[in-house]
Amino acid sequence: MKLTETTPAMPALARLPQVAPVERPTPVTQPFMPPLGEYLPYLETIWSNRWLTNSGPYHQELERALEQHLGVEHISLMSNGTVALWTALQALKVSGEVITTPFTFVATAHALRLAGATPVFVDIDEQDCNIAPAGIEAAITERTSAILPVHCFGHPCEVDAITRIAEINDLRVVYDAAHAFGVQVDGQSILRHGDLSVLSFHATKVFNTFEGGAIVSPDGRTKARIDRLRNFGFHGDTIMATASINGKLNELQSAFGLLQLRYIDGLIARRAQISRRYHAALADIQGIAPFRVEGVTLNHSYFPILVTDEYPVPADALCARLTSAGILARRYFHPLICDMPGYRDLPSAQQPLPVARRIARQILCLPIHPNLSDTLVERTIDILANG
Ligand SMILES: *Cc1c(COP(=O)(O)O)cnc(C)c1O
Numbered sequence: 001m002k003l004t005e006t007t008p009a010m011p012a013l014a015r016l017p018q019v020a021p022v023e024r025p026t027p028v029t030q031p032f033m034p035p036l037g038e039y040l041p042y043l044e045t046i047w048s049n050r051w052l053t054n055s056g057p058y059h060q061e062l063e064r065a066l067e068q069h070l071g072v073e074h075i076s077l078m079s080n081g082t083v084a085l086w087t088a089l090q091a092l093k094v095s096g097e098v099i100t101t102p103f104t105f106v107a108t109a110h111a112l113r114l115a116g117a118t119p120v121f122v123d124i125d126e127q128d129c130n131i132a133p134a135g136i137e138a139a140i141t142e143r144t145s146a147i148l149p150v151h152c153f154g155h156p157c158e159v160d161a162i163t164r165i166a167e168i169n170d171l172r173v174v175y176d177a178a179h180a181f182g183v184q185v186d187g188q189s190i191l192r193h194g195d196l197s198v199l200s201f202h203a204t205k206v207f208n209t210f211e212g213g214a215i216v217s218p219d220g221r222t223k224a225r226i227d228r229l230r231n232f233g234f235h236g237d238t239i240m241a242t243a244s245i246n247g248k249l250n251e252l253q254s255a256f257g258l259l260q261l262r263y264i265d266g267l268i269a270r271r272a273q274i275s276r277r278y279h280a281a282l283a284d285i286q287g288i289a290p291f292r293v294e295g296v297t298l299n300h301s302y303f304p305i306l307v308t309d310e311y312p313v314p315a316d317a318l319c320a321r322l323t324s325a326g327i328l329a330r331r332y333f334h335p336l337i338c339d340m341p342g343y344r345d346l347p348s349a350q351q352p353l354p355v356a357r358r359i360a361r362q363i364l365c366l367p368i369h370p371n372l373s374d375t376l377v378e379r380t381i382d383i384l385a386n387g
Contacts, residue, residue: 025326029301030369031203032267034259042255051251054231058254065261070182071189072216074223077249078230081178081200081213085111087229087247088196088215089146091222092172096143101131102338102349103356104150107200108176109337112148120144121338121348124356128293129153129304129363132355133161139348140165146172151180151190152333153302153365154206155293159193166194174198177216181207182268184297191216196226201257206271206301207264209253267370271300274368274377278303281381287311288384302332306362312387315364321387327367327380334360 042058051057063075078084089098089111098112102121112119122135129152136147147166149157157175166173173194177183181199183190191197201212217223230247233240275298282288287310290303307315315331322329336356338349366380 025328027328028330028365028367029204030371031208032370046251053248053250056251058251062254062257072191074217076215076223076226078213078247079249080211082107083247084198084213084215086114088174088198089115090229091225092195094146096145098146098148099136099139100148101150102336103129103333108150123353126355128155130157133158136165140169148174150176153304154179154183154299156185156190179301182299206299209257212249212253268299270370271368275300277377285385303366303368305364307364315362319364325383330365332365336360
């Protein structure tokens with residue numbers, strides 16, 4: 001008897017649940033959605049391939065496309081940035097103490113904890129909000145195995161100084177490059193530094209695959225190791241000695257990434273336009289200090305400002321004022337990780353960390369995303385200028 005393929009009838013109930021569109025205030029960021037019609041051919045291919053995950057054709061194509069777009073040789077897609085950070089730390093066998101920044105998203109420190117390492121927080125630089133190399137050197141002990149710097153807001157870290165410190169002290173370096181998609185210095189990707197760099201493709205990031213991330217490796221052997229670690233530690237059909245995680249990105253998300261990539265240059269150009277307008281308008285406002293990072297191709301993922309003591313109200317009050325006008329600015333990254341439960345009892349959290357603590361108090365990230373209208377940019381500027 002020949003079995004024929006049939007589509008089972010849909011149960012009546014399954015047709016009911018529908019989520020209504022949500023109206024929300026102007027967020028600090030918003031994902032770009034390509035025209036739905038352009039996604040449908042990808043879906044049709046996935047439906048006919050029935051290859052949904054485990055390094056499918058779109059997954060492979062996105063790895064190649066991202067390598068080309070970002071100017072790096074070896075990319076491993078991951079299910080999200082946090083799992084990617086954890087996997088990168090496993091690949092380098094990081095343990096003991098790891099020197100990092102307190103001025104970042106919690107996932108940076110969480111990944112260390114999940115990998116069984118102890119975060120050691122050091123102060124940051126007020127020019128770019130990144131870990132200060134002098135602080136790294138002072139924090140090294142015989143238990144230090146690695147440095148985990150963050151290219152905060154896509155501002156490049158002092159990579160040459162960090163490389164030097166790592167070489168002298170035999171430390172591994174993993175960059176949390178969650179904010180640094182496409183960032184270049186002298187035409188070179190910032191992702192080419194350190195032992196590994198980790199990207200996030202979360203919905204709030206410049207380039208997104210709903211959830212997702214990637215690890216950039218310096219060579220094929222390292223990429224092969226990462227690829228095994230993201231797939232339970234499988235080597236071919238056999239499991240390796242190491243227990244590992246499921247960190248794979250699926251075909252639906254990979255296809256969405258390929259579609260996003262077609263638009264990314266235009267999206268970043270629109271962000272750059274908004275950034276230029278903010279810079280021009282805020283230059284004259286007493287007590288509002290935007291960051292000027294020279295000689296870098298930024299991705300304009302964030303528009304951070306410092307609300308200094310010369311401004312009539314502190315950053316939290318200004319943030320509340322914007323929120324009541326329907327504009328959601330965000331205090332990234334307040335509070336500092338070293339002041340959060342779960343971290344504040346660590347020895348390094350007891351230090352003064354004066355720059356990080358001041359910046360955390362004064363920081364405010366203004367709305368910036370490709371869908372943001374000129375009207376809303378002007379309204380934001382008006383509130384900053386006139387209260
Ligand atoms: C978003 C982010 C992460 C985590 O990425 P997910 O993809 O959301 O897991 C890690 N570090 C920093 C600095 C981030 O901003």
